[in-house]
Amino acid sequence: MQINPAEHTTTTRTALVVVAHPRPDSLTAHIARLAARRLTAAGYRIDLLDLHAEGFDPRMTVADLPDWGNREKTYSLEVENQMRRILAADIVVAVFPVYWVQVPAILKGWIDRVWNYGFAYGRSKPRLAGKRALWLGLAGAADDDGVVDLMRQSLSMQLDDGVAYYCGLAQSSVGLLPGAEEKPQRVDADGNLLLDETLTGAARDTHYADLEGRAIRFVDDFLAGDRVSAVAVTDRVG
Amino acid sequence: MQINPAEHTTTTRTALVVVAHPRPDSLTAHIARLAARRLTAAGYRIDLLDLHAEGFDPRMTVADLPDWGNREKTYSLEVENQMRRILAADIVVAVFPVYWVQVPAILKGWIDRVWNYGFAYGRSKPRLAGKRALWLGLAGAADDDGVVDLMRQSLSMQLDDGVAYYCGLAQSSVGLLPGAEEKPQRVDADGNLLLDETLTGAARDTHYADLEGRAIRFVDDFLAGDRVSAVAVTDRVG
Numbered sequence: 001m002q003i004n005p006a007e008h009t010t011t012t013r014t015a016l017v018v019v020a021h022p023r024p025d026s027l028t029a030h031i032a033r034l035a036a037r038r039l040t041a042a043g044y045r046i047d048l049l050d051l052h053a054e055g056f057d058p059r060m061t062v063a064d065l066p067d068w069g070n071r072e073k074t075y076s077l078e079v080e081n082q083m084r085r086i087l088a089a090d091i092v093v094a095v096f097p098v099y100w101v102q103v104p105a106i107l108k109g110w111i112d113r114v115w116n117y118g119f120a121y122g123r124s125k126p127r128l129a130g131k132r133a134l135w136l137g138l139a140g141a142a143d144d145d146g147v148v149d150l151m152r153q154s155l156s157m158q159l160d161d162g163v164a165y166y167c168g169l170a171q172s173s174v175g176l177l178p179g180a181e182e183k184p185q186r187v188d189a190d191g192n193l194l195l196d197e198t199l200t201g202a203a204r205d206t207h208y209a210d211l212e213g214r215a216i217r218f219v220d221d222f223l224a225g226d227r228v229s230a231v232a233v234t235d236r237v238g
Numbered sequence: 239m240q241i242n243p244a245e246h247t248t249t250t251r252t253a254l255v256v257v258a259h260p261r262p263d264s265l266t267a268h269i270a271r272l273a274a275r276r277l278t279a280a281g282y283r284i285d286l287l288d289l290h291a292e293g294f295d296p297r298m299t300v301a302d303l304p305d306w307g308n309r310e311k312t313y314s315l316e317v318e319n320q321m322r323r324i325l326a327a328d329i330v331v332a333v334f335p336v337y338w339v340q341v342p343a344i345l346k347g348w349i350d351r352v353w354n355y356g357f358a359y360g361r362s363k364p365r366l367a368g369k370r371a372l373w374l375g376l377a378g379a380a381d382d383d384g385v386v387d388l389m390r391q392s393l394s395m396q397l398d399d400g401v402a403y404y405c406g407l408a409q410s411s412v413g414l415l416p417g418a419e420e421k422p423q424r425v426d427a428d429g430n431l432l433l434d435e436t437l438t439g440a441a442r443d444t445h446y447a448d449l450e451g452r453a454i455r456f457v458d459d460f461l462a463g464d465r466v467s468a469v470a471v472t473d474r475v476g
Contacts, residue, residue: 022300058296058343062260068378068421068433099350101400102340105296109343122431140306150399157392162339165429183306191403193360195306 015044016089020096020107022052027180027208028138031215032095035136038219039093047085051106056082058109066117073118082114091132091226093219098139098176101147101154115163126168134222135159136175136215142184142196152176171225175218177211253282254327258334258345260290265418265446266376269453270333273374276457277331285323289344294320296347304355311356320352329370329464331457335418336377339385339392353401364406372460373397374413374453380422380434390414409463413456415449 017036021028029050036046051058056078063076074080086092096107103111115121120128137155141147155174164172182204183195199207255274259266267288274284289296294316301314312318324330334345341349353359358366375393379385393412402410420442421433437445 022298022303052297058347059290060260060337060342060344065260068419068423069436099298100346100353100396102346102396104298105343105347105350106298108338108340108346109296112337112343115338117431124430150395154392154395154400157388157395158338158340161388162392166425166431168429181306185306187404191406192362193355193404198307 013090071118129168138180140181309356367406376418378419
């Protein structure tokens with residue numbers, strides 16, 4: 001019986017890769033696979049959570065409403081299973097389309113229901129403290145459109161200043177990937193949505209190779225952030 | 239046969255009241271009923287949309303992904319029905335709990351799926367132009383907690399600068415109602431969640447009467463905003 005040494009050392013780390021798009025052949029799913037390959041190459045074990053494929057229901061249930069009088073509350077089975085996957089992960093990498101300058105409902109519901117009181121926050125020693133998160137959002141807006149800044153601000157407020165801060169994560173980064181649609185979108189001064197010409201041929205290939213490159217750089221920079229911290233700690237110990 | 243005159247004049251306006259809480263006995267549902275009564279008194283016909291009770295699914299489907307090449311695309315039956323209700327409304331009043339400084343997933347999904355390309359935006363003459371929206375969010379944070387500002391900013395960015403701006407709404411207001419939980423919540427400098435003492439007795443009654451008062455003022459101010467516009471137009475014509 002062959003043993004995969006990576007799976008049997010205590011130093012192997014786990015990345016929970018969360019995908020939030022209904023089409024398995026979407027650019028979002030493609031970028032998630034690309035990120036997973038990069039993480040595997042860096043030595044991570046991958047736990048792939050395809051929210052649509054697994055049938056995750058983002059609607060809050062009565063069972064999953066926080067009980068402010070009881071931090072030890074048991075949540076629904078679906079949510080407790082998701083909590084275990086987050087606990088088992090060292091890093092969370094979520095890949096999603098940006099809808100209305102924010103995460104899509106299915107990902108919002110995963111956060112609403114699973115990153116819940118008593119588990120993710122509300123303890124003096126947060127259970128998720130030290131974990132790290134990368135949020136990769138694909139947007140149809142053209143790279144140079146003004147709405148891209150609004151998206152970045154809005155996502156960072158929600159994910160970095162909201163979720164990561166409350167839960168004591170060691171790092172939280174938003175990586176925004178505009179230009180995801182074949183017809184790049186922009187908004188004029190009156191708020192009208194304008195569509196650029198559809199990308200075709202070599203221009204299209206170059207465009208998407210560039211987008212893939214940016215996604216990989218977000219993953220690499222995120223991983224380097226951890227190595228820098230580790231080196232810094234070693235230096236101090238030395 | 240008695241005829242309700244309000245329902246048979248062309249001047250009767252419709253308010254779509256959207257509720258986004260799983261419990262019908264929640265404070266959110268209570269505030270929604272209060273708002274509906276106030277709107278009825280002001281002459282509005284109410285279309286009550288209880289997203290949980292109607293079983294609305296916030297998960298984006300392949301059928302409802304926008305087709306950027308076709309603004310006349312037909313969406314799913316569920317979504318087309320929701321579009322008709324928005325078209326029939328003069329104002330939209332959404333009442334929801336604030337989760338993670340944002341709207342809950344079920345309301346986000348209603349926006350993601352229904353306020354879609356070709357219907358809500360992406361036309362030179364927006365179909366929803368001139369409609370008005372009030373977003374009433376109930377938050378567990380104590381009134382004086384710093385996170386309240388973050389919630390207000392984050393919601394306004396998403397709903398006013400995002401949805402309302404793209405869709406050409408005539409007005410969009412966020413009414414934030416902190417102090418909704420019986421144990422008011424605050425976050426200390428280290429990001430720990432602290433719970434105040436549970437409200438009881440007369441203090442509890444006063445607290446919730448005040449919250450109801452603030453909700454009613456948000457509705458009244460929103461309605462007054464419209465009357466001011468109408469008067470201003472009349473003055474100019476006169």
